[in-house]
Amino acid sequence: MKHLLKSDFYKLRKARYFWVCLVLNLVLAAGTVFLLDFTYKMNGDTLAAQMEEQQHNMEETGVNISMDGIPASYEELSASNQLISFFTGNTTLIIAVLISLFVGSEFNYGTMKNIASKNYSRNKIYLSKLIAGVVTAICFTLLFALTATLTAAALWGFGDVSSGFWGEAFASIGLELLLCSAYVSVFVMFSMLVRQNGGSLAANICFLEFISLAVMLGEVIIKKVLDKTVTLSNYLIDTNMNAIMSGLDKTIVIRSLCVGIVFFAAATLIGMHDFCRRDIR
Amino acid sequence: MSVILRTNHLTKRYGHRTVLSDLSMTIYEGDIYGLIGKNGAGKTTLIRMAAGLASPSDGSILLFGKPDLLQGRKEIGTVIESPALYPGMTARENLITQCKLQDADPAQIESILSLVGLGDTGAKKAKHFSLGMRQRLAIAVSLIGNPRLLLLDEPTNGLDPEGIREIRNLILKLNKERHITVLISSHILGELSKLATRYGILHHGVLLEEFTENELWERCSKAEDHDMDLEEYFLQKIGGN
């Protein structure tokens, strides 16, 4: 297992797409902060009113997105109050691309044959890919947050924090990283099922883009037809990522823990089961 | 002679189609076993099962006399169908990856590279290699970790006569100098005749017959048509079915 991981990390290190994704990640991190800075500078005074209106509209259509904790003016911006948002789903797309290429290429090149014909069980091969993926995703997320925080601190200052700030921040970051790992598990699963880098890229991006949309659509339809409010989307990974950003309470902590663990475990079990059962071409 | 690979009544079915049926064969230490069969005979299927890439529907496989295949696979090297390489890496980096995977000593890399004639490829990436070079690099990858058995599935496919000769000489050298047992498949009997010590003819998933090098020449010379060539002999064998 140790050797599988060593060779997986070596391959990542040697792959050009890895470095492209890393640079893109850092550029995006700084870019996000500059964009935020720009947005608030341009229409900081009307922002509060706009947000209120948006919130009202969404409630009418049955969609529930909280806007707590979003600064209402330029003066309120600081690195510390944006800290958790830097951990929230910013790197998911890049990681989806990275994992699709990392896992899919192994099948495209046929090199999975070299690995699977050695003395490693299929479960270990799968786990090695998953662990390499999770470690990479966490590093990417930490690097994104670090870059964004430094940029934000340079622009707006870090801001004063209360004594309880760091405790809650670490809990939130832990949960965000768990949910991020759950995404990784899903991406690895799709890539192992599809066994091709183009196809798994498509599958992973579709999952990312369309699942919340599909669930939200379902909710809206249920509300219109049955006049019942169900919030299926509460059990999606990215909803919980966003919920954590607007403050922790007991419900959110428990819910995101459950969602993270269930998605992670279910995807790993499905992916592993299929990988063990199917022949490798 | 110790047994390197043995299959007992090995069968592979895809749905209702039987692609390999009741195949029992034995490869002994030091053999170069030539597996001959036309397209779709089941050569790749047999090799993939021996390598652990596909699971048998029935029957069993023994590696080095033991049923513990996972342990046995430490000591086999494979090249199955097209050469499996990381195109963005150099020859050396491809071998380093395999060394890390198998916890093998990277000191062997240079000698393996010069053995397959790729010692001077330097920073050239595998995607810029010719097919012959990629085939040889794939064999180099399979040699990492000093395997006792090589499974080579049509390693000369698509090569020119010179490339074919290079691979042939390489296999002979590995067999003589490193005492590696080889299972090599091809659809051309003539191509294996300068190489193999034992043969098996596979046709529609059935092992029609096995014979040694000497038996092959005897049979060919005994035939009515004295200068009957090997391919005719092969076609005659499978024509009967």
Ligand SMILES: Nc1ncnc2c1ncn2[C@@H]1O[C@H](COP(=O)(O)OP(=O)(O)OP(=O)(O)O)[C@@H](O)[C@H]1O
């Ligand atoms: N995954 C699969 N599903 C269904 N049929 C398969 C599968 N893999 C192989 N076959 C069938 O099994 C038969 C044997 O295939 P195999 O690849 O072993 O032949 P081969 O002797 O290697 O042929 P070639 O010389 O063309 O490489 C073929 O008829 C093929 O269609």
Ligand SMILES: [Mg+2]
């Ligand atoms: Mg074949």
